[in-house]
Amino acid sequence: MRLVIGIFFAFLVAAALGLGMTWLTLSKGVAFGGVSIGAWTAYPKIGTAEIDPYGRATLARTGLLPVGSGDGIAFVARGDDHGRSFDGRCDVTVSGTTPPARFWTLTLYDPEGRLVANSVNRYGFTSQEIVRRSDGSFDIVIAPRARSGNWLPTGGVERYVLIMRFYDTPVGVATRTGRESPMPSIAQGACP
Amino acid sequence: MIRLALWLLAGVLLGGVVHLTSILLLPRTASQDAYSRLEAITPVNAVAPLPAPAPDNDVLPFMDPAFAVAVCRYDLTAAPLKLTTPVGQAYTSVSFYTRFGVAYYAINDRAAGRRTIELDLMTPEQRSQLPEDEEVTAADRLIVESPTPVGLVVLRALGPEPSAMAVARGVLAAAQCRPNPQQ
Numbered sequence: 001m002r003l004v005i006g007i008f009f010a011f012l013v014a015a016a017l018g019l020g021m022t023w024l025t026l027s028k029g030v031a032f033g034g035v036s037i038g039a040w041t042a043y044p045k046i047g048t049a050e051i052d053p054y055g056r057a058t059l060a061r062t063g064l065l066p067v068g069s070g071d072g073i074a075f076v077a078r079g080d081d082h083g084r085s086f087d088g089r090c091d092v093t094v095s096g097t098t099p100p101a102r103f104w105t106l107t108l109y110d111p112e113g114r115l116v117a118n119s120v121n122r123y124g125f126t127s128q129e130i131v132r133r134s135d136g137s138f139d140i141v142i143a144p145r146a147r148s149g150n151w152l153p154t155g156g157v158e159r160y161v162l163i164m165r166f167y168d169t170p171v172g173v174a175t176r177t178g179r180e181s182p183m184p185s186i187a188q189g190a191c192p
Numbered sequence: 193m194i195r196l197a198l199w200l201l202a203g204v205l206l207g208g209v210v211h212l213t214s215i216l217l218l219p220r221t222a223s224q225d226a227y228s229r230l231e232a233i234t235p236v237n238a239v240a241p242l243p244a245p246a247p248d249n250d251v252l253p254f255m256d257p258a259f260a261v262a263v264c265r266y267d268l269t270a271a272p273l274k275l276t277t278p279v280g281q282a283y284t285s286v287s288f289y290t291r292f293g294v295a296y297y298a299i300n301d302r303a304a305g306r307r308t309i310e311l312d313l314m315t316p317e318q319r320s321q322l323p324e325d326e327e328v329t330a331a332d333r334l335i336v337e338s339p340t341p342v343g344l345v346v347l348r349a350l351g352p353e354p355s356a357m358a359v360a361r362g363v364l365a366a367a368q369c370r371p372n373p374q375q
Contacts, residue, residue: 010200013200015207026218063293109254114250
């Protein structure tokens with residue numbers, strides 16, 4: 001009798017722990033092999049056949065089609081340089097220069113990966129659209145209300161993520177540091 | 193007390209096995225992965241445009257709204273596939289995904305180096321059946337091997353500004369993928 005209870009107890013612990021860990025890793029988006037440059041993180045292996053089992057499980061659960069490594073690379077930012085999560089009611093400035101690439105795009109999504117509705121139907125910028133200073137650097141202001149220059153509306157949502165994608169770029173699996181690929185800085189400023 | 197601790201330890205170890213097994217099996221049971229989502233709205237072995245991503249339309253998550261996108265959902269069981277697409281003025285790429293969404297190959301217009309991207313897609317078995325002389329004469333032929341008999345080819349054409357999106361969509365409208373029997 002004690003044996004039966006013991007086995008039952010062990011199986012219960014195993015099921016709760018094992019499935020709990022699976023649920024937790026997938027909802028938190030655990031991934032390996034990330035390259036972090038400032039507030040930005042990329043997972044170069046997710047666009048290759050060498051993607052790890054956690055990455056594969058994430059693809060299966062979310063329906064994501066990752067950018068292939070022969071196509072480009074995607075950097076995600078969930079907060080500013082100080083680690084504060086983005087708040088759609090605050091002003092956020094993305095500024096600086098970018099790693100070499102033929103084109104890049106910057107897009108704002110809600111945490112589930114949907115575009116965020118706004119009055120001007122602008123969901124992002126491409127490298128060709130933005131206004132730059134004479135040295136090639138730029139500022140993009142992400143704010144709930146209209147701004148002059150490169151304004152990306154937040155639609156006032158509480159949480160969002162930014163994804164910067166570089167197409168036809170040497171940045172990839174071999175990239176380790178920000179020295180070879182300088183990513184723009186992110187500063188979260190005034191909140192109402 | 194010691195007995196309970198041992199059962200607990202056994203449970204924890206078994207829990208690790210359960211966790212790893214569930215992670216490994218998840219791709220085979222998923223009903224919301226990219227292939228399943230596209231199965232409902234795209235034909236097989238033909239190029240179909242995807243609707244532009246919008247706040248109220250999320251066919252797939254995290255799509256880049258600067259790109260026109262078309263999909264060829266393929267099934268190589270009967271025959272290999274031939275894929276051709278013209279390239280746009282800005283940037284065009286072709287990415288290959290397995291049934292489970294793994295990006296196993298991608299090429300862009302510059303790497304392809306021509307006005308059109310032309311590829312043969314086949315399984316490793318079909319490739320090994322290619323006549324040998326054909327392999328030689330086709331040195332400049334681009335052959336892609338698919339690890340799974342079914343999967344997705346995603347064609348992307350960049351519209352660098354909103355006014356260029358119509359042109360990008362037009363480029364992909366001329367893309368083709370069709371079965372190409374070897375005999």
